[in-house]
Amino acid sequence: MLKIFEQLGGFLTLMYSAFSKPEKAQMYWKETFRQAKDIGVGSLPIIAIVSTFIGGVSAVQFAYQFRSISLVPMWWIGSIVRKGMILELAPTVSALLLAGKVGSNIASELGTMRISEQIDAYEIMGVNTPAYLIGPKIAASVIVVPMLVVIAVALGIVGGWGAGLLGGFFSTTEYFRGVQDGFDGYDVFIMLVKAVLFGFTLSSISCYKGFTVQGGAVEIGKSSTQAVVLSSIVMMIVNFFVAFLLL
Amino acid sequence: MIEIKNIKKNFGSQQVLKGISASFENGKCNLIIGKSGSGKTVTLKCMVGLFEPDEGTIMYDGRNITEMDFHARKDIRREIGMLFQGTALFDSLTVEENVQFPLDMFTNQTAAEKLERVNFCLGRVNLPNTNKKYPGELSGGMKKRVGIARAIVMNPKYLFCDEPNSGLDPKTAIVIDHLIKEITLEYNMTTVINTHDMNSVMGIGDKVVFLHEGLKYWEGTNKQIMEITDGELFDFIFASDFLKDLRRNAKY
Ligand SMILES: Nc1ncnc2c1ncn2[C@@H]1O[C@H](COP(=O)(O)OP(=O)(O)OP(=O)(O)O)[C@@H](O)[C@H]1O
Numbered sequence: 001m002l003k004i005f006e007q008l009g010g011f012l013t014l015m016y017s018a019f020s021k022p023e024k025a026q027m028y029w030k031e032t033f034r035q036a037k038d039i040g041v042g043s044l045p046i047i048a049i050v051s052t053f054i055g056g057v058s059a060v061q062f063a064y065q066f067r068s069i070s071l072v073p074m075w076w077i078g079s080i081v082r083k084g085m086i087l088e089l090a091p092t093v094s095a096l097l098l099a100g101k102v103g104s105n106i107a108s109e110l111g112t113m114r115i116s117e118q119i120d121a122y123e124i125m126g127v128n129t130p131a132y133l134i135g136p137k138i139a140a141s142v143i144v145v146p147m148l149v150v151i152a153v154a155l156g157i158v159g160g161w162g163a164g165l166l167g168g169f170f171s172t173t174e175y176f177r178g179v180q181d182g183f184d185g186y187d188v189f190i191m192l193v194k195a196v197l198f199g200f201t202l203s204s205i206s207c208y209k210g211f212t213v214q215g216g217a218v219e220i221g222k223s224s225t226q227a228v229v230l231s232s233i234v235m236m237i238v239n240f241f242v243a244f245l246l247l
Numbered sequence: 248m249i250e251i252k253n254i255k256k257n258f259g260s261q262q263v264l265k266g267i268s269a270s271f272e273n274g275k276c277n278l279i280i281g282k283s284g285s286g287k288t289v290t291l292k293c294m295v296g297l298f299e300p301d302e303g304t305i306m307y308d309g310r311n312i313t314e315m316d317f318h319a320r321k322d323i324r325r326e327i328g329m330l331f332q333g334t335a336l337f338d339s340l341t342v343e344e345n346v347q348f349p350l351d352m353f354t355n356q357t358a359a360e361k362l363e364r365v366n367f368c369l370g371r372v373n374l375p376n377t378n379k380k381y382p383g384e385l386s387g388g389m390k391k392r393v394g395i396a397r398a399i400v401m402n403p404k405y406l407f408c409d410e411p412n413s414g415l416d417p418k419t420a421i422v423i424d425h426l427i428k429e430i431t432l433e434y435n436m437t438t439v440i441n442t443h444d445m446n447s448v449m450g451i452g453d454k455v456v457f458l459h460e461g462l463k464y465w466e467g468t469n470k471q472i473m474e475i476t477d478g479e480l481f482d483f484i485f486a487s488d489f490l491k492d493l494r495r496n497a498k499y
């Protein structure tokens with residue numbers, strides 16, 4: 001129990017120094033941009049593939065259920081896929097995928113830098129290491145994760161459409177009538193809130209785990225696993241509270 | 248000149264440094280020698296502020312770094328260059344970007360000025376035409392050279408080298424030693440070097456501090472070392488029985 005508070009304290013101190021004033025803003029922008037590119041471009045393929053199929057599966061499953069209740073019109077599927085993707089599936093699934101990909105990447109990169117004394121080397125030069133190595137990663141993640149989630153929603157809807165056409169559940173006009181029907185901007189707002197919080201949680205926990213590694217290669221492996229597990233759990237808790245408080 | 252007084256450092260219950268005092272002079276290669284695990288790296292890291300000593304003072308030309316806050320320390324760090332035991336090159340950056348990093352971060356020089364300085368430093372360590380390579384593509388000796396170039400790019404007053412020739416063949420090791428020595432003289436730097444290489448001690452040891460079990464056991468010049476005939480330092484220097492016999496039978 002004491003250890004948890006100790007870690008929490010360490011985490012908060014690190015976050016505080018990660019957002020102190022940069023010595024040269026231009027270098028920080030450059031680094032943020034580089035990180036954003038890394039996270040965004042690197043994760044796009046997996047997010048695109050997974051969300052397309054998830055959209056497809058949702059459409060197929062609802063069509064299967066709706067067929068037994070003949071009163072429900074098939075064009076509703078479009079609206080259900082849209083709502084499901086925006087409110088829950090796109091943010092959550094992206095978050096878990098990114099925890100696996102970006103989280104472990106960040107933790108092992110920082111861990112390696114720690115063990116090979118690269119962080120000490122920055123420190124000796126007079127660089128504010130938490131600010132330079134962590135700040136840009138978190139900023140990039142907070143910017144890029146919402147973008148990825150928006151793309152996931154779009155591709156999920158496309159996936160649902162494709163699956164429906166393949167299965168002959170509805171026509172294109174019917175589906176997109178559903179997609180547009182009863183559209184609520186508040187859902188998008190919630191989605192973005194989630195995405196921003198996920199981006200922060202994921203990157204900050206992974207940075208903490210990587211930055212504070214001690215030991216050698218084995219510890220780097222452990223810490224990157226911990227980064228994935230811990231950030232997944234915390235994101236799902238955050239997810240619950242966002243739904244609970246805002247819906 | 249750097250003076251350390253009564254430096255103590257514990258890790259948990261392990262007393263690594265038990266009160267070390269020494270001074271390191273300008274324009275000289277000051278060597279810290281001692282067995283593996285005797286606390287050389289810890290001493291060096293305390294001196295540059297990567298570890299907080301539990302006790303003691305560290306004076307950089309009269310400025311006490313142990314009493315400084317983060318910002319004052321940052322100013323002193325601009326005057327420090329360090330070559331790490333494992334070189335610690337940034338592996339996502341090229342050789343050129345590695346050496347240029349401090350310039351990017353702390354100066355407002357133009358791209359052309361920076362490149363000129365980088366090329367000068369790389370030339371100084373005899374590494375022309377490697378600018379675009381990544382650290383992973385270099386040999387151990389080349390990495391050390393890049394490490395030295397990066398350490399001197401900001402014209403430091405103080406240069407710290409943690410085992411600059413570990414992992415190098417004897418010839419390359421001597422070349423690196425002499426490079427450090429030349430640079431030290433050229434810029435009148437205060438250079439502190441950790442080593443357990445006897446070639447270095449004899450070749451460049453203007454001043455030698457011998458650590459043993461967390462204490463300074465001996466201090467002197469490389470010439471004086473040759474006059475020693477027993478004790479811990481003798482054991483350390485003439486590690487093998489072969490060398491001990493050779494030394495004892497030598498006539499001076
Ligand atoms: N971060 C640390 N945490 C705990 N103990 C440490 C730490 N760094 C060093 N030590 C301990 O301090 C002692 C001295 O280590 P140090 O690295 O200074 O030795 P060294 O003289 O540099 O040896 P080598 O020649 O092998 O590099 C060792 O017993 C080591 O276990």
Ligand SMILES: [Mg+2]
Pocket residue numbers: 287288289332409410441
């Ligand atoms: Mg060492």
